[in-house]
Amino acid sequence: MTANHTYETNIRIPFSFIIFGLLAFFLSQILLFLSTRQLSTGEMRLPVVLSAVHLLVIGFALMTAMGAMYQLVPVVFLTPIWNESFAFIQMVVTSLGILSFSISLAFNIQMAIFSGLLLTCGIVMFLWQMFMTLKKQKKRTVITLFVGTALICLLLTIGLGLTLAYHFWSGRQLIDHDLIFKAHILLGFSGWFTLLIFGFSYKMVPMFSLAHHFSMNTARYVYIFYISGLVLTFISFITANDRLLSAGLQLMAVGYGLFAYHMFAILKKRMKKKLDKPFLFALLAIVFGVILHIAAAGFSFQSEIHSRIFSIIIYCYLFGWIVLSIIGYLYKIVPFLWWTHRYSKKIGKEAVPTLKQMINEKWIVMECCLFVASLIGMIAALASSSTGLFYLAQGGMVLFSGLFACTIGSVLLK
Amino acid sequence: MEIKAKILEKLQNVLDPELGINVVDLGLIYKIEVKDGTAFILMTLTTPGCPLHDSIAGGVKRALRDIEGIQDVNVQITWNPPWSPDRMSEKALRQLGFLS
Numbered sequence: 001m002t003a004n005h006t007y008e009t010n011i012r013i014p015f016s017f018i019i020f021g022l023l024a025f026f027l028s029q030i031l032l033f034l035s036t037r038q039l040s041t042g043e044m045r046l047p048v049v050l051s052a053v054h055l056l057v058i059g060f061a062l063m064t065a066m067g068a069m070y071q072l073v074p075v076v077f078l079t080p081i082w083n084e085s086f087a088f089i090q091m092v093v094t095s096l097g098i099l100s101f102s103i104s105l106a107f108n109i110q111m112a113i114f115s116g117l118l119l120t121c122g123i124v125m126f127l128w129q130m131f132m133t134l135k136k137q138k139k140r141t142v143i144t145l146f147v148g149t150a151l152i153c154l155l156l157t158i159g160l161g162l163t164l165a166y167h168f169w170s171g172r173q174l175i176d177h178d179l180i181f182k183a184h185i186l187l188g189f190s191g192w193f194t195l196l197i198f199g200f201s202y203k204m205v206p207m208f209s210l211a212h213h214f215s216m217n218t219a220r221y222v223y224i225f226y227i228s229g230l231v232l233t234f235i236s237f238i239t240a241n242d243r244l245l246s247a248g249l250q251l252m253a254v255g256y257g258l259f260a261y262h263m264f265a266i267l268k269k270r271m272k273k274k275l276d277k278p279f280l281f282a283l284l285a286i287v288f289g290v291i292l293h294i295a296a297a298g299f300s301f302q303s304e305i306h307s308r309i310f311s312i313i314i315y316c317y318l319f320g321w322i323v324l325s326i327i328g329y330l331y332k333i334v335p336f337l338w339w340t341h342r343y344s345k346k347i348g349k350e351a352v353p354t355l356k357q358m359i360n361e362k363w364i365v366m367e368c369c370l371f372v373a374s375l376i377g378m379i380a381a382l383a384s385s386s387t388g389l390f391y392l393a394q395g396g397m398v399l400f401s402g403l404f405a406c407t408i409g410s411v412l413l414k
Numbered sequence: 415m416e417i418k419a420k421i422l423e424k425l426q427n428v429l430d431p432e433l434g435i436n437v438v439d440l441g442l443i444y445k446i447e448v449k450d451g452t453a454f455i456l457m458t459l460t461t462p463g464c465p466l467h468d469s470i471a472g473g474v475k476r477a478l479r480d481i482e483g484i485q486d487v488n489v490q491i492t493w494n495p496p497w498s499p500d501r502m503s504e505k506a507l508r509q510l511g512f513l514s
Binding site for chain 1: 424427428429431432433434460461462463464465466467468469470472473474475476477478497498499502507510511512
């Protein structure tokens with residue numbers, strides 16, 4: 001079988017999402033820095049904190065994931081994007097939705113439902129684009145299963161988020177607010193982001209390490225255990241059953257452990273002995289993920305579960321697993337995108353730089369070390385409620401987000 | 415110099431930008447044929463769904479255009495048989511750190 005199709009997406013699409021994401025990341029870290037005093041007292045559900053967290057999770061992580069998907073989906077699934085013009089419109093609608101939603105959360109949470117509806121429109125447009133694209137895929141794989149389930153979880157997450165916004169607007173609860181809040185976090189973090197990272201890791205880990213002749217059998221067990229855990233945890237919220245919660249978190253830990261083992265098994269089959277530094281940081285995120293899943297399952301055995309401990313675990317899950325994975329892969333994706341734009345038509349005609357030469361690896365190592373040090377500092381600060389440590393660690397995060405944006409921006413000068 | 419040798423020489427200038435190794439040493443070229451001034455290249459990539467699919471295939475076309483006697487270049491990408499690391503040259507294995 002031969003193939004001569006084109007799978008390249010107009011790079012303006014992923015770039016516009018990624019640039020928005022970098023700015024949102026920087027802004028979210030500044031807002032968190034300004035809320036340090038309140039955060040150190042353990043108050044998490046403050047308007048400005050909610051605004052900063054949504055800027056980080058939706059503005060940075062979701063927008064970057066969308067941009068990366070516009071670039072990766074055509075090549076991973078060998079299916080071109082359904083409609084590129086629609087992608088630009090979706091970008092504008094989602095960006096306006098995120099900005100207005102973050103402002104509403106900070107200043108007038110009751111009105112967040114209206115900007116939330118705009119944001120929902122943008123995300124639903126994205127889901128439609130992906131549905132129409134994946135529908136055309138000729139041969140479905142286990143990666144399709146992970147990515148498809150992640151997209152369903154994203155839809156459920158925004159539905160739950162909209163319900164929360166409705167509660168704030170109407171002042172009455174359709175369903176228990178706490179239950180919706182927990183399910184919103186579970187499906188957003190573990191359903192959408194984790195399953196998406198799992199799915200694309202099955203493509204990117206072998207690709208960046210040049211691994212071949214490995215088995216994909218474990219992937220189906222990863223899926224079965226992780227999804228079973230997600231469903232049980234979700235049911236435990238509805239039934240308020242701690243034993244079910246414990247069982248759900250244990251199953252998720254088993255699923256995640258199998259994923260980590262599978263990645264290790266794939267890496268053992270690699271031809272590229274010296275792995276690139278940004279990729280190593282994406283792999284470090286998997287190690288953090290294993291620790292956090294085991295910790296969550298372990299703490300769930302306690303008769304009285306401290307919300308503070310779970311707050312720390314959720315914070316680490318967001319930064320140590322989701323954000324670090326995205327950062328690691330972004331350091332690889334952006335040079336590739338810019339290289340494609342600048343040098344794709346010159347290859348074979350004149351000497352062109354390698355992808356590694358497009359970005360300064362020394363800076364990446366320093367930045368990622370700063371990120372990890374700040375993360376550890378934030379965990380210590382959250383555990384000890386030390387305001388001084390909070391300022392120091394969150395200051396590190398602000399510095400990182402600025403440097404990260406500059407390093408990514410420097411690629412565009414190459 | 416035989417035209418196929420010239421083609422192989424030119425293809426050594428087409429690098430996989432992720433690995434920094436040329437397509438010949440990577441063992442990506444399966445077949446070279448020249449008929450009536452058209453060069454037919456049957457090649458593969460290290461993985462199906464390689465993001466550099468279009469760039470590398472385009473690079474191969476451009477590299478062969480100035481060879482005397484070649485008016486057109488037809489590049490076909492195939493996944494059958496899939497690429498395997500055994501196809502790499504010793505030079506490529508050394509560059510990847512697989513051989514010392």
